[in-house]
Amino acid sequence: MTVSHGGTARNPPGRPPARPVADGTEPDPARLAALASAYRKRTGLTQEELSDLSSVSVRAISDLEGARARWPQQRTLDRLVAALGLSPEERDEFLRVARKDKVAKPPVDPRAVVSAPWSRLPAGTGHFTGRDAELSVLAGLARSAAGGSGHVVLLHGAPGTGKSATAIRLGHLVAEHFPDGQVLLDLAGTTDTPTAPETLLGRLLSGLGVPESGLPGSLAERVDLHRSLAQGKRLLLVLDDAVDTGQVRRVLTARPGCLTVITSRRDLADLDQVTRIRLGGLSPATARRLFESVLGRARAVGEEQAVEKVVEQCGGLPLALRIAANRLTTRPHWPVAHLAEQMRAPRTALATLTAGDLSVRGAFETAYRRLPDSAALVFRHLGRGPAETDATRVAALTGTDPSQVRPALDRLHAEGLLERFPNGHYRMHRLLHTYAGLL
Ligand SMILES: Nc1ncnc2c1ncn2[C@@H]1O[C@H](COP(=O)(O)OP(=O)(O)OP(=O)(O)O)[C@@H](O)[C@H]1O
Ligand SMILES: [Mg+2]
Numbered sequence: 001m002t003v004s005h006g007g008t009a010r011n012p013p014g015r016p017p018a019r020p021v022a023d024g025t026e027p028d029p030a031r032l033a034a035l036a037s038a039y040r041k042r043t044g045l046t047q048e049e050l051s052d053l054s055s056v057s058v059r060a061i062s063d064l065e066g067a068r069a070r071w072p073q074q075r076t077l078d079r080l081v082a083a084l085g086l087s088p089e090e091r092d093e094f095l096r097v098a099r100k101d102k103v104a105k106p107p108v109d110p111r112a113v114v115s116a117p118w119s120r121l122p123a124g125t126g127h128f129t130g131r132d133a134e135l136s137v138l139a140g141l142a143r144s145a146a147g148g149s150g151h152v153v154l155l156h157g158a159p160g161t162g163k164s165a166t167a168i169r170l171g172h173l174v175a176e177h178f179p180d181g182q183v184l185l186d187l188a189g190t191t192d193t194p195t196a197p198e199t200l201l202g203r204l205l206s207g208l209g210v211p212e213s214g215l216p217g218s219l220a221e222r223v224d225l226h227r228s229l230a231q232g233k234r235l236l237l238v239l240d241d242a243v244d245t246g247q248v249r250r251v252l253t254a255r256p257g258c259l260t261v262i263t264s265r266r267d268l269a270d271l272d273q274v275t276r277i278r279l280g281g282l283s284p285a286t287a288r289r290l291f292e293s294v295l296g297r298a299r300a301v302g303e304e305q306a307v308e309k310v311v312e313q314c315g316g317l318p319l320a321l322r323i324a325a326n327r328l329t330t331r332p333h334w335p336v337a338h339l340a341e342q343m344r345a346p347r348t349a350l351a352t353l354t355a356g357d358l359s360v361r362g363a364f365e366t367a368y369r370r371l372p373d374s375a376a377l378v379f380r381h382l383g384r385g386p387a388e389t390d391a392t393r394v395a396a397l398t399g400t401d402p403s404q405v406r407p408a409l410d411r412l413h414a415e416g417l418l419e420r421f422p423n424g425h426y427r428m429h430r431l432l433h434t435y436a437g438l439l
Pocket of ligand 1: 125126127128129130131157158159160161162163164165166190241263265290318319320322363
């Protein structure tokens, strides 16, 4: 576990020329059309290709670009934002402009909104094991947040390392300190359509008692109303699977009495005033306990060596351990040695680690697909060298020099795909390393 505070600024990605948008509610369909068309042309996609990619009809896209879309739906806008690969700032402007042609609603009086305690936390993970150090830090922060100081915490780390499970566990452990609610909202950051900030605020406002008809149209109004309604409430909010800082920034204030826990694979380096906790892998002993807990102690008896091998191949990754154990619990006649044999080589281990809708490879794939080209290239090269390496060796593999590969290595670290050590070494998790080698 690594705990750190604060953050550094990162440059926003490039974008097409934009002009500032004034606040207000006058219709501006021409501006929306211009933006939609400029962003599409930048990607080199035709309207038909964008339609395929986004699952938005050609007609809807054409109406948008022809300034004929009076009421573009939020879902349509979210899909276009994802397919066009807009930066957080671009997305905000696009959505702000899209909403301007809607009729302004009379402002909701926060004093007239009746909030009931809001409980929306999934059931805790069965067989939850370990994470004692992290949970003790988190519980301490929760107590001091509830006691009046308020806190924002980011749990970040590799795919499948247990960020969501740990946040949910925390929620149940400290629920009593947050009488106004314990809530988890899924921000879908690892999907193609992450939740837009206005949708997130809409969900928060609904949960706090604002009727659908009273939800303000503009992001700024939603932010203001949320601020007023959350004032004085003792609420634990888990923003699960955040994609970037822009998605969550507007709901974050370390309000007295509130604890906000963000989970993300990314380290969200441009988020200020946050306590960061990086979740690493489980120790071999804890990993074994988790595996045996799901499997059942009785089945492990006499198969100690096989258990050891399976656990070793999972490399302390909770997702892998759960899947491996699930494979056995759904096959009561299999000896553990049979699974150990299937997982003997790293490649077959990766192929084996799929059960129902859980898949280690699938989790890695969603992370890899989001990488910028330079980091993706280095990621693939890393799969061909040793799992532990440094910038000089990676540069030799890619035929460049260390100063050129370092930003890509740091990006992979920021995405939770690479560990970084003070001596300048980097290490990739064994399963990730196998996956990278297959690309
Ligand atoms: N400490 C733990 N004990 C037992 N099971 C765990 C633990 N941590 C995670 N798991 C299980 O491992 C799987 C992956 O965990 P989780 O979904 O929390 O990972 P994540 O880091 O949030 O992944 P992602 O990056 O995809 O969001 C889940 O099935 C979860 O229940
Ligand atoms: Mg998660």
